[in-house]
Amino acid sequence: MKLTGLIAAPHTPCNADYSLNTEAVAKQAKHLADTGVKGVFVGGTTGECHSYSTEERIRLFKAWGSEAKANGLINIAHVGHNNLPDAQALVEAAQTSEAEAIGAMAPTFFKPASVDELIDWFALLTKVAPQLPFYFYDIPSMTGVSLDTADFLRRGRERIPSLVGVKFTNPDQDLLNECMQVEDGAFDLLFGTDEKLLEGLELGCRGAVGSSYNVAAPIYRKIIQSFGEGDLATAKQHQEHSVKFIDILYKYGYLPATKALLEMLGVPCGPARPPLGNLTESARASLKKELGEIGFFDWVS
Numbered sequence: 677m678k679l680t681g682l683i684a685a686p687h688t689p690c691n692a693d694y695s696l697n698t699e700a701v702a703k704q705a706k707h708l709a710d711t712g713v714k715g716v717f718v719g720g721t722t723g724e725c726h727s728y729s730t731e732e733r734i735r736l737f738k739a740w741g742s743e744a745k746a747n748g749l750i751n752i753a754h755v756g757h758n759n760l761p762d763a764q765a766l767v768e769a770a771q772t773s774e775a776e777a778i779g780a781m782a783p784t785f786f787k788p789a790s791v792d793e794l795i796d797w798f799a800l801l802t803k804v805a806p807q808l809p810f811y812f813y814d815i816p817s818m819t820g821v822s823l824d825t826a827d828f829l830r831r832g833r834e835r836i837p838s839l840v841g842v843k844f845t846n847p848d849q850d851l852l853n854e855c856m857q858v859e860d861g862a863f864d865l866l867f868g869t870d871e872k873l874l875e876g877l878e879l880g881c882r883g884a885v886g887s888s889y890n891v892a893a894p895i896y897r898k899i900i901q902s903f904g905e906g907d908l909a910t911a912k913q914h915q916e917h918s919v920k921f922i923d924i925l926y927k928y929g930y931l932p933a934t935k936a937l938l939e940m941l942g943v944p945c946g947p948a949r950p951p952l953g954n955l956t957e958s959a960r961a962s963l964k965k966e967l968g969e970i971g972f973f974d975w976v977s
Contacts, residue, residue, distance in 0.1 A: 677777065677809045677840045678864040679750065679883035681714035682897065684890050685722035687935055688736060689945040698739035700945055704890075705743035707943045711893035711976075714883075715750030716740060717779060717843065721818055722887035722931065725754055726784070727949045730762040734769040740772030752885075755801065756780035756813060764804045771805040778802075779811035779843055782821035791827050797833040811839040811866065815845040826854040829863050843885050844868050849875065856880050860940045870896070871922050874915045877903045887930075888922060891937050894976050895921075914975075921972045928955060929961050936960050937967070941976075 686708070689700035708716065717735050718740045719725045728736070737753050744751035753770035755778050757763035763780070770778045780801060788794040794812075802810050812832075816822040825842060832839045841864030844852055856865050856879065867876030870886035873896055889896060895917050902911035925933040932948040937957045938946070947954040956961065967973065 679715065679866060681883060681897060682712065682889045682893055682944045683717050683750065683866065683883060683885040684708050684750065684893070685717045685885055685887045686740075686890060686939065687722050687887075687931075687945045688719065688723040688728060688830055688949075689950060692956065694947065695761060696728065696735060697946055698735055701739040701743050702746075702757070703943055704945065705740070705747040705749060707941075708890070709747040709749060710748050712897050713749065713750065713889055713893050715776075716744055717752045717885045718754060718775075720754040720756075720779070720781070720813060721815060721845075722845075722934075723754065724931070724952070726758075727952070730757070730765055730938040733766060737766070737769045737773040739773065740928050741775065745774065750777075751775045752777045752779050752811065754779050754781070754813065755852050756782070758783045758785050760972055763801050767801055767804040769807070771808060775808065775809060777809040777840070778805070779813045779816055781813040782819045784819045784821075787819070787821050788823070791823050791831065793907060794821070794823055794828060795835050798832070798839075802836050803883070806838055808838060809840040809888075810836060810842050811843050811864070812839070813843040813845070815843075815868070817845075817847075825851055826858055829855055829858045834884075840864050841866060843879055844881075849879065852876075852881075871915070871919045873899055873918070874903060874908075874911050877911075879900075887923075890943075891934060891941060892918065892921065892972075892976050898926060917971075917975050920970050921975075924963070924966050924970070927966075928959055929953060933963055936963060938966055
């Protein structure tokens with residue numbers, strides 16, 4: 677299994693009282709399909725996975741299962757969890773929702789201390805649905821687990837036959853390059869740093885998973901198109917646009933700001949769930965003004 681193009685990491689929609697709002701998924705899915713996104717990675721970091729209960733995440737999988745199919749989107753369900761029974765329940769739910777693949781970050785409290793322990797953990801998860809392709813979601817900045825991902829790929833398939841690749845949200849590009857050489861490039865390396873997409877393309881990645889694809893897919897499609905045409909100057913210009921608007925989002929708090937921006941674009945997903953904060957009305961107005969001043973809304977129109 678090798679994916680190409682943009683895979684959005686959608687936000688988990690909720691109501692003003694922070695309850696899950698699966699009715700909003702239909703509009704999210706249509707928006708992503710309309711802007712040229714190829715698929716979704718549901719319930720990961722952008723989806724605030726550890727801020728939602730297992731029951732809520734299962735309901736989210738069900739909603740995305742039908743809406744992804746209706747909109748022609750590839751559906752990858754993130755099943756990472758800190759305890760084994762809930763992780764396995766999420767794998768079963770992903771299978772029931774007819775996801776095309778599953779992915780999982782490492783546990784974030786009691787952490788695997790070696791590649792062997794990481795393989796053991798994922799072997800227990802994936803055996804519940806051995807036919808579902810599995811991606812390791814490598815995001816050490818959030819999990820605190822920083823192991824040799826290339827070694828994981830080299831040794832993992834023996835215990836995890838469904839292992840097909842990595843969602844690589846890891847700043848170590850030398851490690852990424854090493855991962856891409858394992859088994860002569862057999863594994864699918866999905867690039868996971870939006871503001872460096874061009875670097876990922878230059879290293880050989882052809883698929884990318886990102887949060888800002890929810891709000892700015894046209895910018896990234898232009899990067900991919902320009903790169904494919906050999907026009908690196910134009911690709912770099914569009915990548916600079918990505919860096920500029922992402923810098924602004926981080927200034928206001930990245931995830932809450934991105935949810936606020938989605939509402940500005942006509943795709944309301946509600947607030948971020950505590951413990952994350954949310955933007956005040958004045959902050960929203962200021963965010964919109966700053967994005968307008970750099971030309972963001974023209975870039976994504």
